[in-house]
Amino acid sequence: MSNKELVGRRGLMLALSSPSGAGKTTLSRKLLESDPQITMSVSATTRKPRPGEVEGRDYYFVSTEDFGLMRNRGEFLESAKVFDNYYGTPRAPVENALSLGHDVLFDIDWQGVQQLDEVAHEDLVKVFVLPPSVQDLERRLNVRAQDSAEVVAARMAKASDEISHYQEYDYIIINDDVERAFGELHSILQAERLRRRRLTGLSDFVKRLRDTL
Numbered sequence: 001m002s003n004k005e006l007v008g009r010r011g012l013m014l015a016l017s018s019p020s021g022a023g024k025t026t027l028s029r030k031l032l033e034s035d036p037q038i039t040m041s042v043s044a045t046t047r048k049p050r051p052g053e054v055e056g057r058d059y060y061f062v063s064t065e066d067f068g069l070m071r072n073r074g075e076f077l078e079s080a081k082v083f084d085n086y087y088g089t090p091r092a093p094v095e096n097a098l099s100l101g102h103d104v105l106f107d108i109d110w111q112g113v114q115q116l117d118e119v120a121h122e123d124l125v126k127v128f129v130l131p132p133s134v135q136d137l138e139r140r141l142n143v144r145a146q147d148s149a150e151v152v153a154a155r156m157a158k159a160s161d162e163i164s165h166y167q168e169y170d171y172i173i174i175n176d177d178v179e180r181a182f183g184e185l186h187s188i189l190q191a192e193r194l195r196r197r198r199l200t201g202l203s204d205f206v207k208r209l210r211d212t213l
């Protein structure tokens with residue numbers, strides 16, 4: 001029997017950041033496929049959908065006016081302007097998941113993670129993914145073949161700035177071998193789930209144990 005059945009648990013927020021191309025999306029997908037207790041936070045954005053993007057799965061696509069109304073009503077846990085568009089993390093789905101003991105995965109940049117840290121420090125686990133080398137990073141951006149040479153060059157230029165924030169994170173994963181990196185990510189999640197402060201009803205459980213001694 002697991003902890004979960006004997007003692008309740010508050011969910012946690014797992015923020016995964018990396019320079020583009022280091023493997024954050026690959027690791028996130030593997031985690032979501034293998035672990036039913038964690039779901040992805042879907043952000044709202046004013047950016048236009050790209051071909052293949054699905055409303056409610058990739059983003060909630062909203063107008064700039066609606067985004068402003070939602071922000072004024074306090075519906076976002078955090079929000080930011082990235083390039084020319086606004087992005088925000090809807091508050092209600094995260095709060096519901098956490099109170100039900102489900103975990104939430106965030107794919108937001110370091111600025112978003114800093115904001116989450118200010119409002120939800122106790123619930124937040126911050127993981128930063130590094131590439132094994134600059135050559136690997138560039139190769140992966142090219143292999144992915146989603147972006148033009150200019151976009152790859154721009155992402156490489158941004159990488160140094162992104163990486164400079166590694167000290168703000170709790171855990172560092174060097175994504176050399178993807179299976180090993182995934183094993184490390186899953187271990188972090190499993191250990192963080194066992195943190196005493198997340199276990200609800202623990203004192204009652206221990207009292208019952210002691211009462212029967």
Ligand SMILES: Nc1nc2c(ncn2[C@@H]2O[C@H](COP(=O)(O)OP(=O)(O)O)[C@@H](O)[C@H]2O)c(=O)[nH]1
Nearest residue numbers: 043047079080082087088089107108109111112
């Ligand atoms: N702060 C914050 N950043 C977000 C949110 N959603 C996405 N982002 C970031 O916005 C940036 C642009 O995302 P996107 O438009 O999907 O483009 P791409 O990830 O660069 O291909 C990325 O760095 C995301 O991590 C959010 O809800 N809050």
Ligand SMILES: Nc1ncnc2c1ncn2[C@@H]1O[C@H](COP(=O)(O)OP(=O)(O)O)[C@@H](O)[C@H]1O
Nearest residue numbers: 020021022023024025026140144175176177178
């Ligand atoms: N450990 C790894 N070794 C080799 N290739 C990898 C590894 N991890 C990810 N990749 C590949 O590198 C590319 C970029 O990975 P992706 O997960 O899209 O990065 P990010 O979301 O960080 O931008 C993808 O083509 C992916 O299949």
